[in-house]
Amino acid sequence: MIDPAAFAALLCDWCLEVQPGQQVLIATTTLAEPLLDALHRAVLERQGWPLLRMTPPGLAADFYHHAGPAQLDGYPPLELTEVESIDAWLRVEAPANTRALAGMDPALITRAAKARAPIQEARLALRWCGTQWPTPALAQQAGMGEPEYAAFLSRALFLDQPDPVAGWRELSRRQAGLVERLDRAREIRIEAEGTDLRLRVEGRTWINSDGRHNMPSGEVFTGPVEDSAEGTIRFTVPSSPRGVEVQGVELTFAGGQVVDAQAERGQEYLEAALATDAGARRLGELGIGTNPGIDRPTGSILLDEKIAGTVHLALGRSYPETGGENVSALHWDLICDLRSGGRLTVDGQPLDPFGVQ
């Protein structure tokens, strides 16, 4: 089991750095009650105000079943006021069913997400963090028993270490070295079985993702130059965007754009995603996973993209802080495992993300 008090301390002291007087909003489901109790105490002990937003796990699906047009195309004014009033926002994923939205019309989900964009944007301007509390559904998705999954997540969070905050500080330091090396890079080449892709990254900013926004994290990422992708990449880690299973995606790029797209499973979803808008056929992100505690895919993108020995590319929107300029309603992370003979080359020199000190 994960110790809720230790997890809460990590979230308060490393991810959010809760200060006296701060209003900390915590959104999760009833399944994360042990962590929520611990967070309530931890925020109070740091003289902050815990503001709890716990919902039954089936609520999101229920919304789509019962909402009318006014609800789908709007949001409660209080929700925006709330984001404008708080100091930090923590989202704890704790689903009862990771496929709860699989049968929902994707257009409905996109419509509601579009209407709620102002809330989402305001949240990202705050101190925020997204994390996960282990549930039977997450263990099932990972193909594990519950104790096994909790132990796995504990390693991913560095909660198996005597001082988790020190563990994250050390990862941050090592990633800073990696970022320093990559800031001088012009071209990245990704090679693996079925994969040979070149991307340009000169002038772009690499971000050290060390657990402040994602817990666990462990990646460095940037936005590649929009017209630079040339070649083919095979994404060997399955992906479940919005609960739809997509496997064995292979993309070929020319002049930065997808010119061929095949999926062993989920071809229809893949084609629909690429047709979202013009930016959906270009890359918005190149990330390199570095978390040594995450050693296998579990079906959670929060975890999978951080696997040490993988790279991920996102179709669609880039993060402005990277200097990336791709605009799209899509941001779909796809992961390529390099651990069986793959490699990364930076301007002709092999890069071992762990070798960089």
Next chain:
Amino acid sequence: MIDPAAFAALLCDWCLEVQPGQQVLIATTTLAEPLLDALHRAVLERQGWPLLRMTPPGLAADFYHHAGPAQLDGYPPLELTEVESIDAWLRVEAPANTRALAGMDPALITRAAKARAPIQEARLALRWCGTQWPTPALAQQAGMGEPEYAAFLSRALFLDQPDPVAGWRELSRRQAGLVERLDRAREIRIEAEGTDLRLRVEGRTWINSDGRHNMPSGEVFTGPVEDSAEGTIRFTVPSSPRGVEVQGVELTFAGGQVVDAQAERGQEYLEAALATDAGARRLGELGIGTNPGIDRPTGSILLDEKIAGTVHLALGRSYPETGGENVSALHWDLICDLRSGGRLTVDGQPLDPFGVQ
């Protein structure tokens, strides 16, 4: 079992009259999840915005154990902003332990309540309602098994009737007749074994409490003239203010003020309550219970004070809408059962609350 959908419909359509576009905040514990799910749907179906505030049941006690001075003497600014932004506020009592605060220093509770008074006042200016979802703790407090308690509460809520809203409309109509009669009253005399108390009520307003603010309700009440109480009253229904058990309270009044106070159990609490402030020794409320579905005490003041055939008096603060002028930090409802030979007399004429049409 109580049907959550029927209960939610009653709360939306009778108690709160939810309108399209309204923001309806619902505060409860995780134990009321079935009702919360139903309320979420019901508010959406009425084109309103359900704003859910569900907390673990142990949270209130936890607050006192972990809060520092800044928390005890303040409140999160968002909480007041929230009340100022919403249209309706629903509180669903659903405790895991009705005595959770019994060991807490009452001074701490009073201190936090005082600091949070602006929030409480702002809530009362809204459309608001307080209700209850049956939990094992509430059944235990009532000395019942859980199915028995749920059936009892169902009758109290008129959810055993084919059209609960029609049931409340009919109760409202009957109480309006009672209020019409009482509006002409000058003196009320309460008689029962060990009880003979006279109160003046001329010039005061009687309130028809028909389930808009309390669900269940079923009472009419006013604020008696502050210096009018003369005589003795024995409160035969036990009371558990803040989780402290108090039984067999007997009060003697002269010139509106308590001149003698005895309790079979809880004498210390009684004396401390009377010493709260000057207004604590005077009466702030006289209420007459009329709910035919509530036929026995259960230890919940929400229900007990509505028992058809009882009257209740509150020591302390009166409700301004009654014309009552007593000011106090205390408002403690005490109940006298008239069903075994007791009676109410209005200006010398016996009053049968049910006989008034």
